[in-house]
Amino acid sequence: MDDAATNAPVNEAPYRLLDEVDLGEGVAIYSFTNLYGCRIGAGTRIGTFVEVQRGASIGAACKIQSHSFICDGVTIEDEVFVGHGVMFVNDKRPRATAGGELQTEEDWELLETVVERGATVGSGATILGGVRIGAGAMVGAGAVVSRDVEPGATVAGVPARPLRGSAPALQ
Numbered sequence: 693m694d695d696a697a698t699n700a701p702v703n704e705a706p707y708r709l710l711d712e713v714d715l716g717e718g719v720a721i722y723s724f725t726n727l728y729g730c731r732i733g734a735g736t737r738i739g740t741f742v743e744v745q746r747g748a749s750i751g752a753a754c755k756i757q758s759h760s761f762i763c764d765g766v767t768i769e770d771e772v773f774v775g776h777g778v779m780f781v782n783d784k785r786p787r788a789t790a791g792g793e794l795q796t797e798e799d800w801e802l803l804e805t806v807v808e809r810g811a812t813v814g815s816g817a818t819i820l821g822g823v824r825i826g827a828g829a830m831v832g833a834g835a836v837v838s839r840d841v842e843p844g845a846t847v848a849g850v851p852a853r854p855l856r857g858s859a860p861a862l863q
């Protein structure tokens with residue numbers, strides 16, 4: 693099950709799939725997870741029912757809470773907290789088919805997203821592709837982030853905007 697990992701997870705847990713995962717030391721991965729072709733930094737914890745796709749990168753000392761989806765094109769730096777059920781998006785205008793056939797990777801543009809060091813993404817947030825969430829920023833539960841978030845800012849709502857009194861403001 694863990695054959696392709698560079699390090700084995702630090703914990704035991706049934707029903708987890710790890711395929712070509714570059715694992716740092718001391719990573720804990722819980723049950724019902726699906727990780728493939730991605731990188732997970734040292735000491736990070738991956739909760740139940742999390743999927744991390746090929747091409748995604750998660751730094752060291754992160755907490756990824758249950759039911760979150762981290763797709764190709766997402767880079768999460770060190771010490772980031774991702775709450776429960778956070779959805780990252782990498783295709784702005786998805787379609788099932790192109791010319792009547794199911795779309796392939798050639799048919800759409802991958803949008804890259806970065807979550808900088810020490811930021812937090814609250815539960816149930818959706819992070820649209822192509823944004824940068826600045827270092828130490830706080831994204832409220834249920835937010836839809838459609839623009840960059842300044843370092844240290846607290847944003848919430850749909851679309852996410854700075855909370856009153858939080859500074860600095862979104863650009």
Ligand SMILES: CC(C)(COP(=O)(O)OP(=O)(O)OC[C@H]1O[C@@H](n2cnc3c(N)ncnc32)[C@H](O)[C@@H]1OP(=O)(O)O)[C@@H](O)C(=O)NCCC(=O)NCCS
Nearest residue numbers: 775776813814815830831832833834835846847848849855
């Ligand atoms: C965004 C957040 C950090 C704000 O906390 P705070 O700075 O203490 O703000 P307050 O609770 O004082 O709320 C300030 C205002 O923002 C609103 N607000 C707070 N969180 C909000 C959110 N997630 N979405 C929309 N509005 C929100 C409040 O209703 C309040 O509005 P009002 O002034 O009109 O009454 C926090 O509410 C939050 O969502 N944290 C994420 C928690 C989480 O997901 N944890 C995951 C693991 S348990």
